[in-house]
Amino acid sequence: MTSSIGNVASLAARGAGSVVRHVRAVVNPSAAHPAAAGHSASGWLVVTVFVEPSELDAAKLPAPLAEFGDRIEVRIQAAPGGKGTELAARLRDRPRPGGALSRLSGQDPEAGLRSALRRAKQLIEVGEVLAVDPVPHGERTATPGGAFLEGWTKAAPKGGVR
CATH class of the missing domain: 1.20.5 (Single alpha-helices involved in coiled-coils or other helix-helix interfaces)
Known part of the structure; x- marks a missing residue:
C-alpha cells in the first residue's frame, strides 16, 4: 500500500x-530554458546514427537535411564509446528557442530541423522513412480523448524528445 x-x-x-x-x-x-535543462545553448540538435563516421559525408547529406541547404550547419563526429556517429545540425540564423506552448502550437522554429534529423537518421540506418499506418477509413464518433490523440499525433513528428 x-x-x-x-x-x-x-x-x-x-x-x-x-x-x-x-x-x-x-x-x-x-x-x-537554461542550457542544462535540456535545451542546448549552442543550438545543436543531435542524433546518434548506427554507422561508422567515415560512412557519412557532410557534403552529401540525406534529402531531409539537404533541403535546408545553406540554412544549416552540420557536424559529424564519432559517438562516445564507439556507439556509432553523432550527426548534429543547427540553424545558421538561430531564432530564440520556443517554449513548450510554441512547440505544441506548431510555432517552434527548430521543429522542421528536428524532424529532418530524425528522418535522415532513418534513411541512413534503414533506407526509408518509417511511418505510422494511416487512420482507418470511415467516420468516428468525436470524443475529447480522440481529438487530443489526433492533435498530438499531428504535432509529434516535429516535437522531438527533450
Whole structure:
C-alpha cells in the first residue's frame, strides 16, 4: 500500500514540476530554458546514427537535411564509446528557442530541423522513412480523448524528445 502512495506522490510531483516549467516558459522564456535543462545553448540538435563516421559525408547529406541547404550547419563526429556517429545540425540564423506552448502550437522554429534529423537518421540506418499506418477509413464518433490523440499525433513528428 505504501508503494502505491509513493507512486502517486511521485507522479504528482512530476506533474507539478511540468506545470511550473510551462508557466516559467510563458512568463520568462530565457529562465525556463537554461542550457542544462535540456535545451542546448549552442543550438545543436543531435542524433546518434548506427554507422561508422567515415560512412557519412557532410557534403552529401540525406534529402531531409539537404533541403535546408545553406540554412544549416552540420557536424559529424564519432559517438562516445564507439556507439556509432553523432550527426548534429543547427540553424545558421538561430531564432530564440520556443517554449513548450510554441512547440505544441506548431510555432517552434527548430521543429522542421528536428524532424529532418530524425528522418535522415532513418534513411541512413534503414533506407526509408518509417511511418505510422494511416487512420482507418470511415467516420468516428468525436470524443475529447480522440481529438487530443489526433492533435498530438499531428504535432509529434516535429516535437522531438527533450
